[in-house]
Amino acid sequence: MRLNQPGIALVFRQLRGSPRPLAWILLWSVVESLPALVSGLAVSRAVDHFLADDAGLGLGYLALLLGTAAIGAAGTRQLFPWLAAVIEPVRDAFLTAVVRGAVTDETRTVDTAAVARLGEQVQAVREVLFVTLRVVRQIVFTVVAALVGLALLSPVAALLSGACATLALTLFALQLPDLAERHRAVLLAEEEVARRASATVEGVRDAIACGAVDRAADEVGSATDAAVGNERRLVRRTALRTAIVFLGAQLPLLVLLAAAPWLLREGQLTAGGLVGAITYLTVGLEPALRRLVEAVATWGLEMAVTIVRLGEGFTDPQPERDLVPAPARHDLEVSGLTFAYGAHAAPVVRDLDLVLPEGGHLAVVGPSGIGKSTLANLIVGLLPPQGGRVRLGGVDICDIRRGDLRRQLGLIPQEAYVFAGTLRENLTYLAPRAGDRAVTEAADEIGLTPLLERLGGLDARVGAGGVELSAGEKQLIALTRVFLSPAPVVILDEATSSLDPVAEARAEMAFARRQGSLLVIAHRLSSAVRADQVLLLDGDTACLGSHDELVRSSALYADLVGHWDLSRA
Numbered sequence: 001m002r003l004n005q006p007g008i009a010l011v012f013r014q015l016r017g018s019p020r021p022l023a024w025i026l027l028w029s030v031v032e033s034l035p036a037l038v039s040g041l042a043v044s045r046a047v048d049h050f051l052a053d054d055a056g057l058g059l060g061y062l063a064l065l066l067g068t069a070a071i072g073a074a075g076t077r078q079l080f081p082w083l084a085a086v087i088e089p090v091r092d093a094f095l096t097a098v099v100r101g102a103v104t105d106e107t108r109t110v111d112t113a114a115v116a117r118l119g120e121q122v123q124a125v126r127e128v129l130f131v132t133l134r135v136v137r138q139i140v141f142t143v144v145a146a147l148v149g150l151a152l153l154s155p156v157a158a159l160l161s162g163a164c165a166t167l168a169l170t171l172f173a174l175q176l177p178d179l180a181e182r183h184r185a186v187l188l189a190e191e192e193v194a195r196r197a198s199a200t201v202e203g204v205r206d207a208i209a210c211g212a213v214d215r216a217a218d219e220v221g222s223a224t225d226a227a228v229g230n231e232r233r234l235v236r237r238t239a240l241r242t243a244i245v246f247l248g249a250q251l252p253l254l255v256l257l258a259a260a261p262w263l264l265r266e267g268q269l270t271a272g273g274l275v276g277a278i279t280y281l282t283v284g285l286e287p288a289l290r291r292l293v294e295a296v297a298t299w300g301l302e303m304a305v306t307i308v309r310l311g312e313g314f315t316d317p318q319p320e321r322d323l324v325p326a327p328a329r330h331d332l333e334v335s336g337l338t339f340a341y342g343a344h345a346a347p348v349v350r351d352l353d354l355v356l357p358e359g360g361h362l363a364v365v366g367p368s369g370i371g372k373s374t375l376a377n378l379i380v381g382l383l384p385p386q387g388g389r390v391r392l393g394g395v396d397i398c399d400i401r402r403g404d405l406r407r408q409l410g411l412i413p414q415e416a417y418v419f420a421g422t423l424r425e426n427l428t429y430l431a432p433r434a435g436d437r438a439v440t441e442a443a444d445e446i447g448l449t450p451l452l453e454r455l456g457g458l459d460a461r462v463g464a465g466g467v468e469l470s471a472g473e474k475q476l477i478a479l480t481r482v483f484l485s486p487a488p489v490v491i492l493d494e495a496t497s498s499l500d501p502v503a504e505a506r507a508e509m510a511f512a513r514r515q516g517s518l519l520v521i522a523h524r525l526s527s528a529v530r531a532d533q534v535l536l537l538d539g540d541t542a543c544l545g546s547h548d549e550l551v552r553s554s555a556l557y558a559d560l561v562g563h564w565d566l567s568r569a
């Protein structure tokens with residue numbers, strides 16, 4: 001488990017960003033551990049005074065113990081708001097990062113179930129982080145307070161206990177990597193069970209139809225057996241914790257009891273001092289050490305493993321404060337752009353150079369699967385390039401604040417998204433201040449007006465996902481939404497694929513007239529004919545030119561045009 005892993009790094013960065021709450025936690029922790037510090041000393045003095053027939057002072061020391069217990073409880077109460085002030089930002093940062101990771105990773109089909117699962121895991125991280133900060137912190141302070149109190153009472157006993165506790169905790173720390181591996185194996189096995197079970201449920205109709213029910217059940221069964229085996233192996237390690245607690249806390253107690261006659265005889269300890277030392281060991285050190293070992297071995301490791309696992313699902317985002325606002329210019333420049341899906345896969349985009357001047361109109365064409373949508377996702381920053389840069393107005397898009405970048409680059413994907421609400425809400429989502437007149441004008445430009453009238457105007461409601469609408473109608477809504485937005489660069493990724501050629505031409509021409517730049521991932525070659533420049537992607541090569549130039553210079557392009565002409569004939 002590496003500490004520079006994105007998930008762990010995110011936690012540490014968030015913690016570093018909360019110095020004030022951490023300082024208050026430290027202060028109130030000291031107050032909270034006062035009873036642990038005072039307990040043995042007060043008991044010791046009380047017993048000695050009782051034995052000396054001074055019941056008044058004895059009772060006074062017991063009252064002091066009660067008083068510090070009340071102060072400790074007040075300290076505990078003060079701690080909670082500060083714990084929340086540290087933990088909630090960590091949870092928010094995690095949730096943002098994992099959801100962004102899931103959405104960015106799956107730019108085409110966002111797996112909402114996976115996002116929900118990640119949300120649950122983030123919630124688990126929050127709870128475990130809370131318990132760890134609440135319990136582990138308290139235990140550590142209790143152990144230290146008990147050892148300090150013991151040292152004030154009997155330096156010899158404190159030395160012995162400190163040495164035993166240190167030895168026990170060192171042995172425990174050496175076991176942690178192995179325990180972490182076992183926790184990780186349990187987590188991965190659980191994920192595998194969930195993955196296989198959901199795949200089986202999704203494909204249950206096909207499994208029944210093909211008579212493959214037994215095989216599907218076997219697959220889920222074997223994953224479950226593996227998960228159970230991992231859990232068993234983890235549980236077996238609990239025996240180790242008992243040994244650690246014995247060595248760290250019970251052994252010093254046994255030694256103290258065995259040496260008690262000598263300590264009393266030699267005047268190293270009074271009778272009250274002996275009772276006080278036993279108090280520190282039995283009421284302070286032993287339960288604290290037991291809880292510490294249990295908390296770290298279960299919650300602590302579980303948290304670390306879950307954080308690391310979640311971190312694998314996101315790249316730690318650059319802090320917003322290091323990013324710059326959107327530039328004033330909007331020319332797009334792509335240089336040496338290279339991207340592959342996976343470390344060993346062949347690049348889909350290789351060493352690509354491209355310039356889209358401000359106000360330009362570029363069409364990207366090429367055979368199916370050549371990498372056109374991948375290029376669109378790289379240009380808007382949804383995929384991180386492995387090589388090269390995308391610059392907007394001369395600034396690397398990785399350095400531009402995320403919100404600003406989204407407002408500059410309007411991407412319309414093939415699958416248009418319509419959410420539950422009125423048509424007005426859907427259309428003004430990216431331009432909340434747009435008035436009805438601007439909305440109806442935009443609808444007119446794009447060719448949405450007939451649908452608007454049919455549905456009953458801007459106040460008409462549509463259901464989630466636009467279930468009552470055709471794919472083309474949803475595309476018209478998405479197109480109008482981005483048309484209304486202030487985005488100076490618009491990218492249509494086959495965003496008109498469900499429109500008929502006439503409707504497609506109308507929408508595309510509207511975007512070409514709109515102020516700003518337009519990049520069209522072409523579904524039909526007619527889009528290329530309308531553009532100023534055409535980028536032809538062809539595996540290893542990419543050709544840039546006007547439609548007429550490419551017809552003359554590229555055999556592939558001439559071929560595509562030939563097929564297109566034939567299909568129109």
Ligand SMILES: Nc1ncnc2c1ncn2[C@@H]1O[C@H](COP(=O)(O)OP(=O)(O)OP(=O)(O)O)[C@@H](O)[C@H]1O
Pocket residue numbers: 105106341348366367368369370371372373374375
């Ligand atoms: N998330 C992904 N993981 C792995 N490979 C992917 C992923 N998305 C796309 N690919 C692969 O990358 C290649 C380029 O895909 P891309 O969608 O960019 O092509 P395209 O030119 O837009 O295709 P089309 O015209 O059919 O939409 C394809 O071989 C595709 O299978």
